Amino acid sequence: MKIDPRSHVPIYLQIADGIREAVAAGIYSPGESLPSLRVLALDVQVNPNTVQRAYDELARDGLIYSRRGKGLFVAEQGKANALERARKTVRRLFDQGVQAGHSAGMDANDIRAVFQASMSAKEKQ
Amino acid sequence: MKIDPRSHVPIYLQIADGIREAVAAGIYSPGESLPSLRVLALDVQVNPNTVQRAYDELARDGLIYSRRGKGLFVAEQGKANALERARKTVRRLFDQGVQAGHSAGMDANDIRAVFQASMSAKEKQ
DNA sequence: CCTACTGCATTAGCCATCTAATGCAGTAGT
DNA sequence: ACTACTGCATTAGATGGCTAATGCAGTAGG
Numbered sequence: 001m002k003i004d005p006r007s008h009v010p011i012y013l014q015i016a017d018g019i020r021e022a023v024a025a026g027i028y029s030p031g032e033s034l035p036s037l038r039v040l041a042l043d044v045q046v047n048p049n050t051v052q053r054a055y056d057e058l059a060r061d062g063l064i065y066s067r068r069g070k071g072l073f074v075a076e077q078g079k080a081n082a083l084e085r086a087r088k089t090v091r092r093l094f095d096q097g098v099q100a101g102h103s104a105g106m107d108a109n110d111i112r113a114v115f116q117a118s119m120s121a122k123e124k125q
Numbered sequence: 126m127k128i129d130p131r132s133h134v135p136i137y138l139q140i141a142d143g144i145r146e147a148v149a150a151g152i153y154s155p156g157e158s159l160p161s162l163r164v165l166a167l168d169v170q171v172n173p174n175t176v177q178r179a180y181d182e183l184a185r186d187g188l189i190y191s192r193r194g195k196g197l198f199v200a201e202q203g204k205a206n207a208l209e210r211a212r213k214t215v216r217r218l219f220d221q222g223v224q225a226g227h228s229a230g231m232d233a234n235d236i237r238a239v240f241q242a243s244m245s246a247k248e249k250q
Numbered sequence: 251c252c253t254a255c256t257g258c259a260t261t262a263g264c265c266a267t268c269t270a271a272t273g274c275a276g277t278a279g280t
Numbered sequence: 281a282c283t284a285c286t287g288c289a290t291t292a293g294a295t296g297g298c299t300a301a302t303g304c305a306g307t308a309g310g
Binding site: 010011012046047048049053067068069070 | 268269275276
């Protein structure tokens, strides 16, 4: 996992996003164990508490669950919950964008055009 | 202008957004003077420096300009610059949304569907 | 000139957030 | 039991962003 310590986005979020993507992509199967706090902490060169905070995020969203003394595991509905979570994030960002455009006087077609441009740019990657 | 002091979004941004929308909507004409730092500060019950920071934002984006001792005025291309600025903001948010969806394994149609939902919800307001 | 207004620069305090340090508590193999 | 792992709770330090206090500098009218 790639972590940038001097990014404006917090480390624990970078970690959470990484795991979330992996779960959404099905890289981890339900019931499969995840790297322990200390192992992952050592891996990304950060304090175990920071990793824990990332796992907390994921547990709250139902992607994973934890067993004290045993470890961390992918939840049964982990993949589905990851997708649901992602969908909400996307929706929130789109709502913000639509709202911003509307406030500035852009009409529906203007906003749609920007969205199309964004989609096209993504495909070219 | 409506300001919420205990919002997570900074006061200076709330002020800047309010003025930006007004300029984009053509409520202020080019060359027209804006409320002075202290007047607006008194109006929204905040320190003049906070208002200044809002005006700084707008000046950097070319919406307004300032003359020491005289006041603040809407730039000639203020409205156009406001629209351009808004377009970039919308684009940035859409890019983030598209990226998030893609990372989570959503395909183009999934993402489009969320966008449509967002647009529909906006129209119903 | 002098007063009353302008915008602006400097400084400091406050506060939220992130990260780390440390120790406790549960599990399991030997 | 003992050891070596687990996750977790508490606390503290550090950092950055936001807001305010204060004073300087420029403009214009009486």
